[in-house]
Amino acid sequence: MTDPGASTETIPLQRTPRERARAQTIADIVRLGRVHLATDGAAALSLRAVARDLGVVSSAVYRYVANRDELLTLLLVDAYDELGDAVDAAVDAVPEHDFAGRFTALGRAVRGWALKEPARYGLLFGSPVPGYQAPAGRTTTPGTRVIFRLVGIVDSAYRAGALAPEPGAAVVPSALSADLAAIRAELGLEVPDAVLANGALVWTSLFGTVSFEVFGQYGAETFSARDELFEHHLAVLARLAGLRD
Amino acid sequence: MTDPGASTETIPLQRTPRERARAQTIADIVRLGRVHLATDGAAALSLRAVARDLGVVSSAVYRYVANRDELLTLLLVDAYDELGDAVDAAVDAVPEHDFAGRFTALGRAVRGWALKEPARYGLLFGSPVPGYQAPAGRTTTPGTRVIFRLVGIVDSAYRAGALAPEPGAAVVPSALSADLAAIRAELGLEVPDAVLANGALVWTSLFGTVSFEVFGQYGAETFSARDELFEHHLAVLARLAGLRD
DNA sequence: AACCGTCAAGAGCAGTGCTCTCAAATGTTG
């Protein structure tokens, strides 16, 4: 849970005092919205409740935030960035040449953040909020940090010759190969198709596992040793990505 | 999209005409709710809107459904059953001894239903609806049909000796092993720990892949060959489950 | 000091879930 009292928003330097005050108010709104989001979930996020916490009438909030969807977008970017920061910190703490270790750290960071912030994780990776469409321009960049980091690890391992040969060279069909080529070009990667396709599966599998745990799909009683289950899954996924451990 | 005109609900035989009429009305409410759910999503499901479609004032609906959450539960069970029926039909259409084929059919059925019913899929496997807690007694049984079917296929393959030796015998730690033993006992399975643990990963990975596609996590442009991507992932997951193809 | 942009407040509209009361419809029973 994020401490609602810590107003540690990074506010870019503003020229006039007006702009400074305005940026501070928006930061406060995001901070309060983050608390509500973490407590009640995305669909229950209420501008009026945020206004009450801010000690202001509801219509005043609309001076700073166009509507509920824009606040949701701000919170979306905020959450993506926090997850990205957590993943970056965890990965950077592992030596560069320890590719499997870096992957494991990435997976643990994702799971740890998700379990700590289930509602915000649900906003990012759960069912879309009805009637809300995330604006592509503002959310794609922060939204791709984790997957970029993941394929970056795999690509580095490949360049270093540390990647295990893919088990049972799966030939990818041509249309998929074209997609993968585009990704490879855009991100400046070298990994071959089969590895990249497996990387995509590892990506979705990691979030699938985390989502099942966070969203309660496992049921209350089925798995009590969830840490061990996740570690086991992570090890299998590392092997699937070609990262021997 | 489910045809709102087809009132094909299975109504158990009721003694009095009153009970018959009552059951029919509840079935109509579920049918209309299903349309709203498929159109607008879970969080936007409105009892008043259902009442309007039913040609009745909102308070009258409360004669048949205690509150919004109970309607959501009815729709949850309804969706679980429809998915379970689709999966069963797809799996049963494949010869019993073709274990990999049955797994592939299961995966395709899940994806097909999810893409056809994204909002209802989101209710089942997406972020939980805020403030709503599914009653365990009424939802667990229909909610476990797919995973039971999946492990059933793997277990049958194991009994038939058709299961590939698990790649790199992963030893599962003791606490997890106890969980797996409980599952094995409850479902009457024979598969060893490592296979069962991999089966759980295959399960979560399948739904992770489907969720990413349904919830739009792939982005608009990244993957255009989604059928091929899914088929590739499915093939890798089949191998991971030990089902050679 | 005057000005003009920015701001908060309040009223108001349409929608939501849900509860309550009252009257009508309906099935059951004498």
Place this chain on the structure above:
DNA sequence: CAACATTTGAGAGCACTGCTCTTGACGGTT
């Protein structure tokens, strides 16, 4: 067939939501 009892639908009402509009005050800039 008639009287009864149960069930049902309608309507009003409360508290909440997102959002818009107008009004008046505050405050930085010229």
